[in-house]
């Protein structure tokens with residue numbers, strides 16, 4: 259595997275048509291109900307142009323649904339989402355979402371990237387650089403279904419980056435990976451963030467949130483209980499719910 263520390267992949271070198279910036283994100287009074295039952299309510303959120311935001315909170319708090327709303331995959335029952343003047347649906351094309359379980363094409367590793375590059379009208383020559391970037395260059399011709407969990411997730415991340423997203427969403431993307439795989443994914447995410455990709459990740463991994471996040475949105479019972487700088491959140495959480503969550507106590 260190539261060293262993830264020496265990265266030659268420089269997508270910003272490719273000339274692009276100027277596009278309006280998707281940030282800042284402005285969310286107002288967002289609510290989501292299923293059959294009259296509210297699963298998210300009164301969500302207000304402002305995110306600035308740079309960095310990595312971690313969304314944390316107990317199981318069932320509404321983290322994945324919030325991510326899907328922000329990405330425009332589902333529509334809210336109430337309220338609005340504004341990405342630099344655009345709706346979530348309009349902004350979706352310049353965003354990418356990586357789930358806990360990567361869904362890969364039943365083709366070669368390289369074909370998974372090639373497919374996205376073609377769909378996005380980007381140079382297919384980028385495929386090698388992307389695979390090298392995530393340490394999969396040696397496995398380019400191998401069927402993607404033979405990859406290990408950590409390798410498959412790196413391919414999913416490379417595929418997300420192949421779209422050259424302005425915003426990268428991660429929903430527990432490292433939840434079932436070993437510590438070394440987690441760190442290699444974090445290296446790729448940190449690098450993307452340093453190149454200006456806005457990262458919003460859901461994670462239960464407190465160590466990961468400490469390593470990656472600039473700020474933390476803490477959800478409980480479908481509401482934002484706390485939104486603070488990561489340093490403050492981990493050193494002095496403001497709510498009992500967040501304190502209990504960080505201490506491993508059940509919060510519902």
Ligand SMILES: Nc1ncnc2c1ncn2[C@@H]1O[C@H](COP(=O)(O)OP(=O)(O)OP(=O)(O)O)[C@@H](O)[C@H]1O
Pocket residue numbers: 292297315316317318319320321322323324
């Ligand atoms: N399609 C649906 N219909 C009805 N309820 C739903 C639907 N999708 C999700 N929910 C409910 O909404 C709540 C929030 O779900 P969500 O998947 O966002 O939780 P989460 O915070 O991501 O939890 P986890 O940490 O377990 O992934 C849960 O109680 C879930 O059962």
Ligand SMILES: [Mg+2]
Pocket residue numbers: 321322323
């Ligand atoms: Mg979830």
